[in-house]
Amino acid sequence: MRRWFILGALGVAAPAWWVLAVGAQPETRRPHFTDVAGKSSFTYRTDNNFTGRKYFPQTMCGGVAAFDFDNDGHMDLFFTNGAKLPELEKTDPRFYSCLLRNRGDGTFEDVTAHAGLLGKDLGFSFGVAAGDYDNDGYEDLFLCNAGRNTLYHNNGNGTFTDVTELSGIGKKPKDILSVAAAWFDYDNDGKLDLVVSNYTVWTPEIDKICAVNGQEYYCHPKIYPSVAHRLYHNLGNGRFADVTDASGLGTELGKGMGIAIADFNGDGYMDIFVANDTVRNFLFVNQKNGTFKESGYEWGVAYDENGNAHSSMGADAKDYDNDGFPDLFYNNLKGQIWGLFRNMGGKYMSYVSGMSKVSRLSEHSSGWSNGFVDYNNDGWKDMYSSNGDIDDMGAISRQPDTMFENVDGKEFRDVSTQLGADFAHAGFQRGSAFVDLNNDGFQDLVVTALFERPRILMNSADNGNHWLLVNTVGHRSNHDGIGAALKLTTASGRTLYNHVTTSDGFMSSSDKRVHFGLGAEKAIESLEIRWPSGTVQTLKKVKVDQILTVTEPAK
Amino acid sequence: MSGLKTGANCARLDKLKHVPPRLGKTVAVFLVVACGLFGQSSDAVLQQAIALHQAGDLDGAIRAYREYLAVQPDSVQARSNLGAVLARAGRYDEAIAEYDIGLQKSPDNPALLMNLGLAYYKMGRHAEAAARFERAITLSPQFKEQVTLLLAVCYNNLGRYKDALALLAPLESDKAGDAGFDYLYGTALIGDGQGAAGTAVIKRILSKGESAEAYLLRGTLELTAHDRDGARADLEKAVVMNPRLPGAHARLGELLLVLGDSEPARAAFAQELALDPDEFTSNLNMGVLAKQDQGYVEARRYLERALRTRPNDPGVRYQMANVDLATGNLEPARLALEGMIKEAPDFAEAHASLATVYYRLKRSADGDRERAISEKLMDQRDSLAAGTKPR
Numbered sequence: 031m032r033r034w035f036i037l038g039a040l041g042v043a044a045p046a047w048w049v050l051a052v053g054a055q056p057e058t059r060r061p062h063f064t065d066v067a068g069k070s071s072f073t074y075r076t077d078n079n080f081t082g083r084k085y086f087p088q089t090m091c092g093g094v095a096a097f098d099f100d101n102d103g104h105m106d107l108f109f110t111n112g113a114k115l116p117e118l119e120k121t122d123p124r125f126y127s128c129l130l131r132n133r134g135d136g137t138f139e140d141v142t143a144h145a146g147l148l149g150k151d152l153g154f155s156f157g158v159a160a161g162d163y164d165n166d167g168y169e170d171l172f173l174c175n176a177g178r179n180t181l182y183h184n185n186g187n188g189t190f191t192d193v194t195e196l197s198g199i200g201k202k203p204k205d206i207l208s209v210a211a212a213w214f215d216y217d218n219d220g221k222l223d224l225v226v227s228n229y230t231v232w233t234p235e236i237d238k239i240c241a242v243n244g245q246e247y248y249c250h251p252k253i254y255p256s257v258a259h260r261l262y263h264n265l266g267n268g269r270f271a272d273v274t275d276a277s278g279l280g281t282e283l284g285k286g287m288g289i290a291i292a293d294f295n296g297d298g299y300m301d302i303f304v305a306n307d308t309v310r311n312f313l314f315v316n317q318k319n320g321t322f323k324e325s326g327y328e329w330g331v332a333y334d335e336n337g338n339a340h341s342s343m344g345a346d347a348k349d350y351d352n353d354g355f356p357d358l359f360y361n362n363l364k365g366q367i368w369g370l371f372r373n374m375g376g377k378y379m380s381y382v383s384g385m386s387k388v389s390r391l392s393e394h395s396s397g398w399s400n401g402f403v404d405y406n407n408d409g410w411k412d413m414y415s416s417n418g419d420i421d422d423m424g425a426i427s428r429q430p431d432t433m434f435e436n437v438d439g440k441e442f443r444d445v446s447t448q449l450g451a452d453f454a455h456a457g458f459q460r461g462s463a464f465v466d467l468n469n470d471g472f473q474d475l476v477v478t479a480l481f482e483r484p485r486i487l488m489n490s491a492d493n494g495n496h497w498l499l500v501n502t503v504g505h506r507s508n509h510d511g512i513g514a515a516l517k518l519t520t521a522s523g524r525t526l527y528n529h530v531t532t533s534d535g536f537m538s539s540s541d542k543r544v545h546f547g548l549g550a551e552k553a554i555e556s557l558e559i560r561w562p563s564g565t566v567q568t569l570k571k572v573k574v575d576q577i578l579t580v581t582e583p584a585k
Numbered sequence: 586m587s588g589l590k591t592g593a594n595c596a597r598l599d600k601l602k603h604v605p606p607r608l609g610k611t612v613a614v615f616l617v618v619a620c621g622l623f624g625q626s627s628d629a630v631l632q633q634a635i636a637l638h639q640a641g642d643l644d645g646a647i648r649a650y651r652e653y654l655a656v657q658p659d660s661v662q663a664r665s666n667l668g669a670v671l672a673r674a675g676r677y678d679e680a681i682a683e684y685d686i687g688l689q690k691s692p693d694n695p696a697l698l699m700n701l702g703l704a705y706y707k708m709g710r711h712a713e714a715a716a717r718f719e720r721a722i723t724l725s726p727q728f729k730e731q732v733t734l735l736l737a738v739c740y741n742n743l744g745r746y747k748d749a750l751a752l753l754a755p756l757e758s759d760k761a762g763d764a765g766f767d768y769l770y771g772t773a774l775i776g777d778g779q780g781a782a783g784t785a786v787i788k789r790i791l792s793k794g795e796s797a798e799a800y801l802l803r804g805t806l807e808l809t810a811h812d813r814d815g816a817r818a819d820l821e822k823a824v825v826m827n828p829r830l831p832g833a834h835a836r837l838g839e840l841l842l843v844l845g846d847s848e849p850a851r852a853a854f855a856q857e858l859a860l861d862p863d864e865f866t867s868n869l870n871m872g873v874l875a876k877q878d879q880g881y882v883e884a885r886r887y888l889e890r891a892l893r894t895r896p897n898d899p900g901v902r903y904q905m906a907n908v909d910l911a912t913g914n915l916e917p918a919r920l921a922l923e924g925m926i927k928e929a930p931d932f933a934e935a936h937a938s939l940a941t942v943y944y945r946l947k948r949s950a951d952g953d954r955e956r957a958i959s960e961k962l963m964d965q966r967d968s969l970a971a972g973t974k975p976r
Contacts, residue, residue: 337903
């Protein structure tokens, strides 16, 4: 009675309010993220040595890798760092790299020095890629630098050895800025090869000063030359051959940023997408004979739909709509539109930024690292981006990260502000990795930002959804199983797809274990794995909510 | 032939208001052939029609002219008069149809061409209007003075700023200070990239007090010079001072798009189109935004409207071709892009899109060729623009 009396007293407005109240749907509970970096003792902060003078590479700093270097079942973290400029040397410990060992209790131990990964002798570092290139069961690291690139071999005893010279992988044209790399087995010979995304030719001596009204700004990339990306073929025995020209990569000149590795056309061979900054993007389609054909035009991913090349930054290729074909997502700068491309049956890509609402959601953000990640375990991969402007020239230069939640594989909605204050932190965010740090089946995030300590964002994992993490161990294929394609069918018949890769976003390397969110589904009917060797392995009646290690059959 | 006599002295100027803002004393005209020089056989119906027309009974006049034309279908004068009264009634489509019939009988009739041009002008179909005005002036140079400012408006709207300047610059010494003239002239100067001269004109307008037109011009200039804060302040002032000022909402919309505020930009374009459904910039940008949203039917509708205003605009045609490409209509896309490239061989984006079309049509060699051309053109353009501003 009282309720009706109040409604009546509200007069004309009351019915409208009443209708709204009745029509409102309860919001699905969303996990949120909490930064636990403060619980651990380490000194690393991303330091690009900005002291007033704006050197061109300073905008790119803070690569991150999530990998289990000691095989204790807990994913560890590695961060790259900048250098003193113009010396281009790590003259001070504040420029050193950082390896954090995951203790498994929510804290991390700085073991960089013991591991031999300080990188005192390196220049300015950008990206990092983790992968077991020698199939010894321990994850190795490749670092992209201004100056020589570096391959660290994991000795299996908590230490690493710089094997760059011996391996032959350090060879690259003089003064090239290498910014990102991806491990993959392009010829399916069971050994991981490496593709490196190069940006331009640069040294402190040729650095240009750009200014307007006396205020210096980071120069437009177009004043620096485009260069070829590089491909290194793993010969075995720890040696690599530079096959850039022989493979066909050498003829295409770009300004490389993020790399996404996937089998876009379903032919069993991994292809390469490279996001280029202010230059058209490249899609190198594997010709299955050791060569690649740059097919960005054919596939419709070279430009946006207006023929414009944007400042493409991070890149990731995963199947966001669960149709069995990996799709593509690259981010770029404020005022541009992030590219979401839907794979049309392995034949070409359709630009769907508009119909998926990504165009409207992304126009205010300057994205760097990115990726598809099913943060809420509902079975739909969401779109994450670490954000922050190139330069500090306006009120909204510092930006929060964004999470666009996947709505039934058709469109996305921005839920960034609902993921907690730590997620919403505004900064000049750069690198990012997806990783399950506490093995609870929910994806955590590690994000670097210029001038700051990294955020280690733990997923609250509290919405009750189920999951499966698959740790692939190759036998005839590469030990990591990178390139293996997984198809999961739930008891209800829902099919989910993913593949093994550590490369996503920009300058970063993620947890290699394949993650599936299952929503409310409590049973998996089958899990099919197509290994790079061609072997197809099917597991039936797989239990949910577990980390499942699957070893490739010997035959 | 009817009993109507013909002759240049048979024309009377019937004043009609026109749309360009602040054109002051400028007068646009529909020419009404009605000076009463009828022969013995002159038709009472026609006289009645003219009388009704002059008395302002438009419906009655239309009925009477039509009645007369049913008997005398070849009467160019009656046809012209009917067009004029239809135009006066705002029934421009019908007026244009009557003028077109008249021009079939008398293709070089400058009065008919002028009237037809005015009808198109009133509809905002500036390309068609300009073509008729130009032809009328060629045939009868005495019309030039009457039509100069209208033609300049057309040229400005068509982006033919150099042509507008050719008409307006000789008039500056006489007309400087006339707000309408200054606005037109300033628009042409800024459109032509003559920022300094445009600024001088803006100062001249502002010296007579604040005006929305001056702020619109200055905002446009600032937008061109990448002074986004200045542009925003001036353009917002312009729309507040005169929300009905043609082009002001469209320019503000363009700025908002540059700033990455697509929702307010959409609203600004929508406001402009509420004032003038044929406004070019707003139709083009609404088309592009709709295309961006993959609303291809809507995009096509806006772009077609933009094309009606500027039939050969390469930007709009390119967007239309990309709608075809995106919707899998490869043949229409190919034809359109090939046509564009023939007209504008340096259109790098068109080459890029055409490369994709060829690849999708499995014409790899053609795709390779277009791709190479596109990349070469883009490289050349990049080398010219490199490092000029922060990104």
